[in-house]
Amino acid sequence: MLEKMFMKQKVMNRVLYSLVPIILYAIYRFGWRVLAVIAITNLFSVFMEYLFVHGQKPGKISGAVWVTGSLLGLILPPSIPFWMAAVGAMIAISMGKMVFGGFGMNIFNPALVGRIFLFISFPKQMGTQWNQPFVGFPGGFVNWTNPQALTAATRITEMSEKGVSGLRDLFLGSIPGCIGEVSSLLIIISALYLVFTKTAKWQPMIGGIGSFLLFSFMFYGADPLYFLFAGGVMFGMVFMITDPVSMPKHKKVIWINSILVGFLTVVIRKFSSFPEGFMFALLLGNTFSPIIEYAFKSKSGRSN
Amino acid sequence: MKEKTNFLESRLYPVVFMIILSAILTLILAFSYQLSKGRVEMYQELRLQTNLLSLFKSEIPELNDKVIKENNPVIMNELYNKYLVSKILANRPDYQYYEFLDNGNTAGYVFPISAKGLWSTIKLLVAIDPEFNQYLGIKIISQGETPGLGARITENWFQEQFTGKVFYQGNSFNKLQLIEENGNPNADQILQITGATVSSKAIVAGIQHDLEILYNQNFSNVKVD
Amino acid sequence: MNKKQIFIQSAFTENAIWSQILGICSALAVTNQMKNSLVMGLGVIFTLALSMLTISAIRSLIPSRVRMMAQTFIIAFYVILVDLFLKAFLPDTSQQLGPYVGLIITNCIIMGRAEAFASKNTPLDSMVDGIGAGVGYTLVLLIISFIREIFGFGAIFGYQVLGSWWTRWSIMVMAPSAFFLLAMLIWITEIRKRKRG
Numbered sequence: 018m019l020e021k022m023f024m025k026q027k028v029m030n031r032v033l034y035s036l037v038p039i040i041l042y043a044i045y046r047f048g049w050r051v052l053a054v055i056a057i058t059n060l061f062s063v064f065m066e067y068l069f070v071h072g073q074k075p076g077k078i079s080g081a082v083w084v085t086g087s088l089l090g091l092i093l094p095p096s097i098p099f100w101m102a103a104v105g106a107m108i109a110i111s112m113g114k115m116v117f118g119g120f121g122m123n124i125f126n127p128a129l130v131g132r133i134f135l136f137i138s139f140p141k142q143m144g145t146q147w148n149q150p151f152v153g154f155p156g157g158f159v160n161w162t163n164p165q166a167l168t169a170a171t172r173i174t175e176m177s178e179k180g181v182s183g184l185r186d187l188f189l190g191s192i193p194g195c196i197g198e199v200s201s202l203l204i205i206i207s208a209l210y211l212v213f214t215k216t217a218k219w220q221p222m223i224g225g226i227g228s229f230l231l232f233s234f235m236f237y238g239a240d241p242l243y244f245l246f247a248g249g250v251m252f253g254m255v256f257m258i259t260d261p262v263s264m265p266k267h268k269k270v271i272w273i274n275s276i277l278v279g280f281l282t283v284v285i286r287k288f289s290s291f292p293e294g295f296m297f298a299l300l301l302g303n304t305f306s307p308i309i310e311y312a313f314k315s316k317s318g319r320s321n
Numbered sequence: 322m323k324e325k326t327n328f329l330e331s332r333l334y335p336v337v338f339m340i341i342l343s344a345i346l347t348l349i350l351a352f353s354y355q356l357s358k359g360r361v362e363m364y365q366e367l368r369l370q371t372n373l374l375s376l377f378k379s380e381i382p383e384l385n386d387k388v389i390k391e392n393n394p395v396i397m398n399e400l401y402n403k404y405l406v407s408k409i410l411a412n413r414p415d416y417q418y419y420e421f422l423d424n425g426n427t428a429g430y431v432f433p434i435s436a437k438g439l440w441s442t443i444k445l446l447v448a449i450d451p452e453f454n455q456y457l458g459i460k461i462i463s464q465g466e467t468p469g470l471g472a473r474i475t476e477n478w479f480q481e482q483f484t485g486k487v488f489y490q491g492n493s494f495n496k497l498q499l500i501e502e503n504g505n506p507n508a509d510q511i512l513q514i515t516g517a518t519v520s521s522k523a524i525v526a527g528i529q530h531d532l533e534i535l536y537n538q539n540f541s542n543v544k545v546d
Numbered sequence: 547m548n549k550k551q552i553f554i555q556s557a558f559t560e561n562a563i564w565s566q567i568l569g570i571c572s573a574l575a576v577t578n579q580m581k582n583s584l585v586m587g588l589g590v591i592f593t594l595a596l597s598m599l600t601i602s603a604i605r606s607l608i609p610s611r612v613r614m615m616a617q618t619f620i621i622a623f624y625v626i627l628v629d630l631f632l633k634a635f636l637p638d639t640s641q642q643l644g645p646y647v648g649l650i651i652t653n654c655i656i657m658g659r660a661e662a663f664a665s666k667n668t669p670l671d672s673m674v675d676g677i678g679a680g681v682g683y684t685l686v687l688l689i690i691s692f693i694r695e696i697f698g699f700g701a702i703f704g705y706q707v708l709g710s711w712w713t714r715w716s717i718m719v720m721a722p723s724a725f726f727l728l729a730m731l732i733w734i735t736e737i738r739k740r741k742r743g
Contacts, residue, residue: 098713112726116733138717140470145515335609342616346623353627357634364637470716 022067024120026080028261031216035207036087036256042203043196046150047095048157051196054102055090058131061106062086069115079120081262085109088128088256091197092249093135095148095162101139105131125303126263129253129296136296144293147193187246198252201245208255217259220268221275225254228279236287250282253295258302265306267313274309278302367394370401373431376448376458377404377421380428405431410539427451432535433462436527439519441465443474447528449488452543453536459483459528464520471520479521482511483528494533497525549674556663556678562655563686563728564735569655573687574724575646580703583691585632585639586646587684591677593624593650594659598676601660602669617660618651625650655679690727694718 043051059082066082089109093102109131117123136143151157186192190200198204211217229250233241245251258264258275265274278298285294328334371392378384381404388396404423410416421429429448436443443464448457459480466472473479487495487509499513499521506512513521547555562568569590576586597620601608608616629647632640640647650656659679664672695701698718700708717723 101713116729134717137720137722138715139713140716141515142713329607329609335612338607338609339612339616339619342619346619350623350626353630357630360634361630361637364633368637368641 022078024077024079028216029080029084031214032084032211032256033087035210035216036091036197039091039197039200039203039207040087042190042200043091043095045156045158046190046199047148047196048151048160048162050162051090051095051157053099054093054095054097054196055087057099057102058090058093058106059083059086061103062089062110065107065110066115066119069111069119081120082110085114085127085131088197089131092128092132092195092252094143094146094194095196096146097135097142101135101142104138105135108134121262123262124307125300126257126260129257129300133296133300149193150191150199152191184240184243184246187243192247194247195249195252198249201251204251204255211255211259217255217261218264218271220271221258221264222254224272224275225258225279226251228276229254229282230279232280232283236283244283244286248293248295250295253299254279257295257299263303263306265310267310270306270310270313274302274306277305363394367392367397370397370405372446372460372462373405373419374400376431376446376460377429380421380423410535412538421448421457429457430540432532434528434531436523438464438466438474438523439471439517443520443523443527445524445528447483447532449532453489453532453540455488456483456486456528459524461524466517466520470514471517473514473517474520474524479512479514482506486511488529488532489536494529494536497529499525547671549671552671552674553678553681556659556675557682557685561682561686561735562658562679563683564732565739566655566658567732568658569653569683570728572646572649572653573683573690573728574721576643577687577691577724577727578694578698578719578721579642580688580691580695581639582642583687584684584703585636586643586650587680587687589625589628589632589647590650590653590655590683591680592628593621594656594676594680595673596676597621597624597656598659598664598672599669602664602667602672605665608665613665614657614661617657617665621656621660622651655683686728686731689731690724693727694723698723 040052040055062082062085063078066078070076070078086106089106090102093105109127112134113125113127113130114120114123117125132143148163151160151163157163188201190202192199208217208222212219212222226245230241230245233239233244237244258278265271278295278301281298281301282294285297371389374381374384374397375389378389381400383400404421406420406422407417408420410418416433418433419431420427421431429450431446431448434445434447436445441464443466444462446460446462448459449455450457461475461480464472464474466474486497489495495509498510499518500506500510502512502515504510504512511521511525556562560566563570563573572586572590576582597617600620601617625648628650629640632643632647659672659676663675667675692702695703695718696708697715699714700706700712715723
């Protein structure tokens with residue numbers, strides 16, 4: 018039954034494995050509600066893709082839909098209303114993926130399309146309400162959600178207004194934030210797993226993070242590690258920019274594109290009123306990578 | 322008949338045709354413009370007058386929410402003539418501002434000010450007392466900020482915060498600060514709109530910047546020692 | 547073709563927006579509220595009907611070398627009339643529509659109909675064709691603004707129909723939403739067209 022409905026995609030399975038520790042950690046920090054959010058985004062992603070592919074040939078749902086669903090769930094705030102998560106998942110799959118022709122054809126990262134839709138539609142729920150994380154043991158494992166919601170202060174706005182909180186907290190993830198984005202340590206471990214199993218390329222990660230660090234230092238003059246560990250940059254640089262479908266194919270273009278994304282993230286954070294720049298930066302990068310790639314192709318074609 | 326066909330095909334004909342066409346159409350337009358001019362100007366004036374008057378809602382006994390909502394041009398015009406008078410700055414003949422009169426005495430000034438928001442130029446009116454000590458109120462006239470976020474600057478609670486805030490105290494300008502929307506503001510603080518820091522800041526900064534220039538250049542003698 | 551056929555053809559089967567992809571810019575701009583869409587639509591219908599009538603009536607007099615100029619001139623004339631009317635009698639709507647009334651002049655639908663139909667047909671047929679195209683345009687505007695207003699404000703024609711429990715989708719108030727709603731509408735009509743044959 019499952020074999021009939023879903024395409025087999027080992028690569029996608031490995032991405033899912035790498036997300037397991039992050040999800041467990043999120044439950045520990047924010048309670049079981051986050052698992053419900055992730056379940057909903059997955060369920061509605063699959064449902065949406067089913068609506069598009071059923072009755073068509075080959076009519077199978079791609080395994081990538083689970084990755085999109087899980088990634089989308091992980092970049093939402095823990096307090097997101099369930100129906101919004103469902104709307105986000107359906108938009109991600111329909112507008113971000115299926116309208117371009119389904120799996121393998123999308124030029125934008127579907128999970129980010131879903132998030133950007135939610136972010137623009139519901140700025141209050143998406144950007145101003147953050148749950149305080151649980152501390153100590155068993156923490157969130159015995160709770161549904163932390164009732165103490167902290168409003169208005171995202172880490173980045175907090176940082177720009179009140180100075181930084183400890184680097185250690187940021188690194189380990191005992192900070193409020195999106196479900197899967199808080200612990201940079203776990204994200205790095207997942208990144209290593211993905212790179213060593215050849216699931217994801219290391220070039221875009223290094224290019225993106227390197228350029229982000231460089232430009233944050235140039236624009237802010239402060240320790241750029243704070244900016245890296247806060248917000249969604251780390252998560253995006255590991256799981257989003259490496260998306261094999263929307264990523265450029267040419268090696269040089271991968272480098273150019275990831276450096277561009279790092280630069281744009283800093284520029285958007287610094288000069289716009291949006292505290293989180295990665296989401297916009299990567300979608301802009303997605304937009305321009307085909308034309309950069311085209312330029313490289315025609316150039317190498319002529320010289321040969 | 323043959324000659325006419327020739328003329329229709331001649332090089333001159335398109336020119337003649339366009340001249341005649343433009344003469345007719347422009348004539349009709351000029352005529353309809355004259356007809357509607359009065360109404361158009363009346364509405365523009367009415368909008369300005371209503372905005373100006375509503376800044377002094379508490380000081381004008383004849384004015385209440387019902388009157389503002391009905392927006393009768395005759396009543397508004399009467400009230401405007403009774404309470405407000407428009408003036409021109411000596412050093413900037415193109416800049417019009419307004420004086421609020423209470424029994425013939427100057428009881429406040431209103432200055433049109435523009436501020437640079439996130440997406441748009443925000444235009445607003447600022448009312449201040451005749452000695453430039455405190456704000457009497459602000460009124461946003463036009464803006465194009467993000468709906469649901471920055472556009473909330475038009476909400477009454479946000480605009481009403483400025484009423485009574487100090488502009489000039491002792492020998493210096495007083496700086497207003499912005500704090501989070503759910504905070505407890507003191508006398509010099511304005512609650513900003515959550516998720517719209519830029520729009521909120523733009524208004525506070527725009528008002529202070531423009532008013533300070535106006536004060537320094539034109540009104541520094543209003544202080545009674 | 548009789549007048550009814552002309553109307554149906556220009557309003558539905560050859561709808562300016564969904565089958566000719568004309569007049570998109572204004573469709574994006576004014577569809578955030580149904581009232582604006584309706585006024586804009588009426589303005590376009592009025593302009594289309596009268597300018598098609600005029601262009602067709604003097605079509606044998608218009609020199610072919612300057613015919614585009616002459617058509618634009620006539621269209622601009624009616625648009626300015628609409629603009630003056632709105633400013634004088636519906637000042638609030640005029641304020642909200644802003645520059646878009648003036649931009650009816652550059653609405654490609656009008657030039658399109660003038661070139662494709664009015665310059666070759668009788669005045670009355672042209673007028674029916676113009677009204678048809680305008681009605682088709684208005685219909686699309688109303689569909690999109692209905693979705694945008696109900697999601698973005700929870701209202702229809704400014705009347706609150708969804709209560710305070712409704713969370714407003716601010717993307718629907720902003721212009722980008724019209725982009726994908728319009729795309730979806732074209733998508734749906736294309737699918738239906740293909741299924742039919």
